[in-house]
Amino acid sequence: MSSSSHAPEIDRSQPAVVVDDLHRSFGALKAVDGVSFSIDHGRVVGFVGANGAGKTTTMRIMATLDSPGGGQVRMGGHNVVHHPSKVRRLLGWMPDSFGTYEHMTVLEYMDFYARALGFKGADRLRRIQEVMDFTDLTPLADRMSNKMSKGQTQRLCLGRALLHDPQILIMDEPAAGLDPKARVELKNLIRILAQEGKTILISSHILSELGEMCDTLLFIDQGRIVHHGDAQSMMRGTETTGETLVNVQIAAEPAKLIEWALTAPLIKIEEETKRGARLRIQATDDATLAGVLRRMIQDGLPVVDYHREERKLEDAFIDMLGQIDKGKLKTPPQPLPSKNDE
Amino acid sequence: MTTSTLPLPRDFGDRFSPILVKELRQGLRTRFFTIALLLFHSFIILLLATVTLGTPVEVVNGVFWGIAGLMLLVVLPLRAFNALNAEAADGTLDMLTLTSISSFRILHGKWVALFSQSVLMAGSLLPYMVARYFFGGVEILREAVALLVLVLGSGIMTAALLAFSSQASVILRLLLLAGVGFGAVPLGVFTAFLVSSSQADMVLREFFALAGWEQWSIILGVLALSVYTIWYFLALGSSRIAPPSENHSTRKRVIAFGAHAALMIIGLLLCYLSSDAENAAWALVPLLGLTLIACMDVMTEEMPRFPTTVAALARRGRFGSLAGRLLHPGWASGVLFSAVLCVMTMMVFVGIAHQENSWRGDTGPCLFFLCFFLATFTPVLVRINRTNIFANWWAVQLCMVAAGILLSMFCEVMRARDFAMLGVLTPVTTLFGTESIGYQSRGRVLIPGSIFSVVWLIAALIRARMHFADYTRLEHAALTLADNSSHRANDVAQ
Numbered sequence: 001m002s003s004s005s006h007a008p009e010i011d012r013s014q015p016a017v018v019v020d021d022l023h024r025s026f027g028a029l030k031a032v033d034g035v036s037f038s039i040d041h042g043r044v045v046g047f048v049g050a051n052g053a054g055k056t057t058t059m060r061i062m063a064t065l066d067s068p069g070g071g072q073v074r075m076g077g078h079n080v081v082h083h084p085s086k087v088r089r090l091l092g093w094m095p096d097s098f099g100t101y102e103h104m105t106v107l108e109y110m111d112f113y114a115r116a117l118g119f120k121g122a123d124r125l126r127r128i129q130e131v132m133d134f135t136d137l138t139p140l141a142d143r144m145s146n147k148m149s150k151g152q153t154q155r156l157c158l159g160r161a162l163l164h165d166p167q168i169l170i171m172d173e174p175a176a177g178l179d180p181k182a183r184v185e186l187k188n189l190i191r192i193l194a195q196e197g198k199t200i201l202i203s204s205h206i207l208s209e210l211g212e213m214c215d216t217l218l219f220i221d222q223g224r225i226v227h228h229g230d231a232q233s234m235m236r237g238t239e240t241t242g243e244t245l246v247n248v249q250i251a252a253e254p255a256k257l258i259e260w261a262l263t264a265p266l267i268k269i270e271e272e273t274k275r276g277a278r279l280r281i282q283a284t285d286d287a288t289l290a291g292v293l294r295r296m297i298q299d300g301l302p303v304v305d306y307h308r309e310e311r312k313l314e315d316a317f318i319d320m321l322g323q324i325d326k327g328k329l330k331t332p333p334q335p336l337p338s339k340n341d342e
Numbered sequence: 343m344t345t346s347t348l349p350l351p352r353d354f355g356d357r358f359s360p361i362l363v364k365e366l367r368q369g370l371r372t373r374f375f376t377i378a379l380l381l382f383h384s385f386i387i388l389l390l391a392t393v394t395l396g397t398p399v400e401v402v403n404g405v406f407w408g409i410a411g412l413m414l415l416v417v418l419p420l421r422a423f424n425a426l427n428a429e430a431a432d433g434t435l436d437m438l439t440l441t442s443i444s445s446f447r448i449l450h451g452k453w454v455a456l457f458s459q460s461v462l463m464a465g466s467l468l469p470y471m472v473a474r475y476f477f478g479g480v481e482i483l484r485e486a487v488a489l490l491v492l493v494l495g496s497g498i499m500t501a502a503l504l505a506f507s508s509q510a511s512v513i514l515r516l517l518l519l520a521g522v523g524f525g526a527v528p529l530g531v532f533t534a535f536l537v538s539s540s541q542a543d544m545v546l547r548e549f550f551a552l553a554g555w556e557q558w559s560i561i562l563g564v565l566a567l568s569v570y571t572i573w574y575f576l577a578l579g580s581s582r583i584a585p586p587s588e589n590h591s592t593r594k595r596v597i598a599f600g601a602h603a604a605l606m607i608i609g610l611l612l613c614y615l616s617s618d619a620e621n622a623a624w625a626l627v628p629l630l631g632l633t634l635i636a637c638m639d640v641m642t643e644e645m646p647r648f649p650t651t652v653a654a655l656a657r658r659g660r661f662g663s664l665a666g667r668l669l670h671p672g673w674a675s676g677v678l679f680s681a682v683l684c685v686m687t688m689m690v691f692v693g694i695a696h697q698e699n700s701w702r703g704d705t706g707p708c709l710f711f712l713c714f715f716l717a718t719f720t721p722v723l724v725r726i727n728r729t730n731i732f733a734n735w736w737a738v739q740l741c742m743v744a745a746g747i748l749l750s751m752f753c754e755v756m757r758a759r760d761f762a763m764l765g766v767l768t769p770v771t772t773l774f775g776t777e778s779i780g781y782q783s784r785g786r787v788l789i790p791g792s793i794f795s796v797v798w799l800i801a802a803l804i805r806a807r808m809h810f811a812d813y814t815r816l817e818h819a820a821l822t823l824a825d826n827s828s829h830r831a832n833d834v835a836q
Contacts, residue, residue: 065436067586067647081587081648082823088440099432101364103371108364111351115360116441124356160437 014077016041016168016199023070024057031057033223044194046210047203049220055203059170063093075168092161096173100145106156107141117164127163135159151182169200175209187213207313219317227320234316244284249276249305260299361443361451369455382413386470407537410467414492415526418460419499425452426508426583445580453501453576460496464489488536494568495529501572505579514733567628570601578639589651591643591671595679598636602686605629609690619697626690633687637718640676642732645812649820656817663817670813677722677806684715709788716795717769722802746774753778766791
């Protein structure tokens with residue numbers, strides 16, 4: 001699903017998104033306070049934070065809809081303040097709340113935006129058809145655009161955002177208020193777009209829905225980026241502690257495992273369980289964890305279950321905020337890991 | 343995902359503006375337009391039917407034009423009252439901003455859609471005008487001119503309300519609506535004069551007695567002024583909804599300067615070359631209104647924050663930088679620009695005072711209008727609303743007018759006309775004080791009031807001058823940015 005005639009230029013030598021020391025205040029309120037991050041091409045990044053944390057303000061500045069008080073934002077290599085029209089051609093924007101028009105059908109709505117984006121004649125129809133098929137809006141073509149369910153309206157908004165085949169998609173709380181079925185549909189659409197190589201930034205305050213969709217997560221609190229990393233390491237807690245919690249069960253007395261763990265390097269006993277123990281291993285990489293399992297088996301332990309423990313993302317986030325408050329964790333304004341690093 | 347062939351909407355071709363297509367599709371489907379049209383026609387048919395029952399034709403004509411004026415000058419333009427604010431509140435304005443439609447095209451499309459419906463309504467009056475002609479008492483030429491005036495007035499009212507609909511505050515918009523309505527009164531009065539007064543025939547006869555080029559000059563002049571006024575209001579509105587990194591002010595000011603210069607030259611030529619210097623009023627009256635609108639507009643612009651807004655002039659070196667002090671966006675340059683416009687308008691006043699016998703030796707009218715213009719500068723120095731400079735301008739003026747009215751009432755109730763002297767402190771209260779003290783003594787208020795008004799102007803200019811440093815900083819940033827871009831382009835080329 002691409003539109004070659006309206007494909008905008010993009011500088012692939014630079015990250016798709018660069019946000020550098022971004023500031024924005026509303027009176028005395030610092031909505032965004034020195035936010036920095038970058039996103040490589042083709043990444044799906046979740047932007048997480050409580051209501052009022054500064055997500056929407058940051059995204060609106062990225063979408064050229066608001067202006068920074070300080071710092072700069074580059075999208076596809078173009079500065080959002082100096083070259084807003086170039087940025088707009090690269091960008092698809094799906095806001096958290098938006099109005100549809102009265103007395104206008106879904107097809108007329110899409111036709112209007114296709115005209116506004118410069119599509120003409122048969123080219124316009126072709127593009128509308130492609131996008132409406134992709135977002136499954138074709139059966140709703142004659143429905144009044146302001147008389148649809150929340151899920152259908154979100155699909156309409158996504159369709160509008162995709163009309164000019166943008167390389168970067170910014171989605172502010174796209175799943176808010178959707179029923180489970182509509183959420184699954186939206187997730188599927190986002191997955192397909194990610195497979196097409198689009199760079200996607202999705203904000204939400206519901207972490208579970210982001211964990212499944214995103215390569216990496218950005219956490220924002222009180223206008224500052226407090227953490228970034230991938231969802232798996234967040235859930236395992238490895239990003240903040242450098243340790244991994246492993247649940248081990250053996251087909252023998254748990255005391256044997258405890259005895260073994262007391263002498264093993266890099267391992268602390270977190271808790272003895274009914275059929276084994278929870279062990280804290282001072283490593284996060286797969287090779288070390290596999291090495292520990294291998295040693296257990298070599299030392300004669302009858303291991304029947306060995307798995308990393310994962311917390312809910314919400315718990316991980318709250319835990320992390322707590323650590324920041326206590327000063328154990330510093331805010332990390334570093335670039336997100338690129339695809340090549342993986 | 344489904345695939346089936348969609349029927350492309352073919353009601354409007356590609357050459358139509360997208361926003362016009364959207365507005366027309368919506369507008370023609372709304373119940374408002376349909377109900378208004380049906381009610382209007384039902385009423386007119388009933389009205390004409392009453393002629394057969396013996397209602398005097400003059401009464402029918404009066405009611406006919408009253409309803410037509412109400413529809414074209416009030417009801418139909420009122421649809422623009424919430425147009426931009428509704429888009430902003432619904433979040434759809436953001437969507438439009440992200441397309442390739444400029445903010446001016448958004449306003450233009452909306453205006454064309456609304457105005458075309460007004461034209462449709464006006465066109466539907468023609469059969470009734472012909473029908474009334476057969477009842478007698480109707481001068482078709484007078485009526486055609488009256489209808490044209492209403493249509494032009496409707497276009498201007500719609501543009502003004504559309505421009506002001508960008509303001510979020512309902513109270514402010516209601517205040518502006520009252521101001522626009524006040525502006526519509528002369529049009530309504532002129533239309534009433536055309537259709538009901540026997541003197542109108544004389545005026546039209548005089549008009550047709552003019553040489554051909556004079557008739558065409560007047561017709562083209564009125565049309566050009568109407569088009570310019572509509573354009574200015576649309577430009578005003580578009581500058582309020584545009585992203586702050588865009589400059590929508592410089593071009594507007596250049597065109598406004600050109601229009602004012604043309605009117606000033608025409609006014610001075612009429613002063614010194616025509617048989618009657620009062621003919622200069624043809625240029626002076628529109629100049630007066632346009633100066634007030636332009637001053638209000640440019641002195642309520644937010645100061646720019648981004649180099650992109652001053653880059654075009656900054657690149658033109660010292661001359662560009664100098665011109666920028668008049669033409670860059672923001673209220674600071676707006677103060678200087680407004681001062682220039684006021685001087686241009688005052689020159690026509692001085693010309694008339696110099697040439698017209700009835701004004702000779704009387705500085706009163708010139709000083710009165712000097713205070714009138716300088717009243718526009720007061721809000722630069724007085725801040726009631728610190729977050730919205732546009733609202734502040736109107737709030738300050740409203741307070742000044744309220745103070746002036748209180749002063750007038752005090753003088754009247756206490757029978758103490760000398761208290762009118764208290765009004766000399768501000769330009770607006772000077773005007774009220776002048777009216778209170780009586781014609782013979784007005785110099786006692788006008789002269790010190792004018793001096794204080796000039797002090798207000800000088801203070802506003804000093805405050806503006808202090809903010810010129812912001813322009814200098816932005817110009818440097820714009821030039822640095824341009825240098826960096828050209829270096830990068832050279833690097834790529836190498």
